[in-house]
Amino acid sequence: MKIAVLDDYQGVARDLADWDSLGAEIRVFTEPFAGEAEVVEALAGFEVIVAMRERTRFPARVLAGLTGLRLLVTTGPVNAAIDVAAARELGVVVCGTGYVAYPTAELTWALILAAARNLPAEWGSMRAGGWQVGLGVGLRGKVLGLLGLGRLGTEVARIGQAFGMECVAWSHNLTADRAAEHGVTAVGREQLFARADVLSVHTVLSRRTRGLIGAAELALMKPSSILVNTSRGPVVDEAALVAALRARSIAAAALDVYDIEPLPADHPLRDLDNVVLTPHIGYVTRELYEIFYRDAVEDIAAFRSGRPIRVLG
Numbered sequence: 390m391k392i393a394v395l396d397d398y399q400g401v402a403r404d405l406a407d408w409d410s411l412g413a414e415i416r417v418f419t420e421p422f423a424g425e426a427e428v429v430e431a432l433a434g435f436e437v438i439v440a441m442r443e444r445t446r447f448p449a450r451v452l453a454g455l456t457g458l459r460l461l462v463t464t465g466p467v468n469a470a471i472d473v474a475a476a477r478e479l480g481v482v483v484c485g486t487g488y489v490a491y492p493t494a495e496l497t498w499a500l501i502l503a504a505a506r507n508l509p510a511e512w513g514s515m516r517a518g519g520w521q522v523g524l525g526v527g528l529r530g531k532v533l534g535l536l537g538l539g540r541l542g543t544e545v546a547r548i549g550q551a552f553g554m555e556c557v558a559w560s561h562n563l564t565a566d567r568a569a570e571h572g573v574t575a576v577g578r579e580q581l582f583a584r585a586d587v588l589s590v591h592t593v594l595s596r597r598t599r600g601l602i603g604a605a606e607l608a609l610m611k612p613s614s615i616l617v618n619t620s621r622g623p624v625v626d627e628a629a630l631v632a633a634l635r636a637r638s639i640a641a642a643a644l645d646v647y648d649i650e651p652l653p654a655d656h657p658l659r660d661l662d663n664v665v666l667t668p669h670i671g672y673v674t675r676e677l678y679e680i681f682y683r684d685a686v687e688d689i690a691a692f693r694s695g696r697p698i699r700v701l702g
């Protein structure tokens with residue numbers, strides 16, 4: 390059996406699980422593919438592919454080109470980049486792994502604090518031999534707006550409450566009772582944008598959430614507000630966000646996700662002085678990677694035994 394482990398950017402996959410127990414030929418890919426044709430060419434002949442979240446896309450046309458593929462394992466319990474129905478029609482089993490939400494919630498707060506206290510500029514000044522260069526803002530008494538109050542949103546809200554923030558939330562299906570269970574006030578969509586001092590995005594990407602935050606929504610926000618996105622880049626209209634940041638119609642943005650990933654080197658977000666950027670590392674922790682790769686090995690072993698586990702779709 391030939392196994393491909395994809396998008397191991399840190400080169401840690403082999404150390405975080407017992408791959409040798411599979412007795413298989415394993416190749417680890419540490420760089421992203423340039424496009425679909427390269428995916429099909431590079432992965433031809435592999436019977437098993439382990440995908441790291443949604444870094445590599447597997448639409449029907451790619452799956453159809455991987456004629457030797459029998460098992461596709463995605464880290465995490467869902468993967469919007471895999472056409473699971475097409476895989477099933479082609480006879481490819483798709484399995485997932487375990488997942489925990491807290492690493493992304495922790496990074497969300499790292500980004501909020503970095504933006505609120507102007508940490509990139511202060512750190513840059515210290516590195517250059519300087520001293521204080523800006524004025525931060527405190528969070529106590531401010532309004533934390535949550536676009537989505539699922540597993541991640543509720544965890545971020547809990548930490549916000551510890552900071553003494555008032556938490557409000559909106560999503561398409563959120564009820565007042567559901568929000569109140571977590572000490573959060575459900576508000577209307579426009580009210581969410583208008584009231585939030587910090588607006589944090591925690592909604593899945595779908596047809597109705599793509600571009601959900603556009604120029605009109607950004608215009609509702611306070612000039613002092615901070616937008617944080619650790620969900621999916623296309624939830625926010627990236628061009629509208631760049632325009633708002635350039636015009637200072639919002640104070641700052643803190644982003645871990647983007648329309649195109651990896652973010653192009655010449656992207657305008659990289660040139661702005663009121664944005665904090667991280668390279669989609671919300672889930673990139675040793676503890677979660679250990680879950681991902683351990684479960685991936687279990688999935689492969691179970692598939693080989695004829696009893697696949699954690700099957701998706």
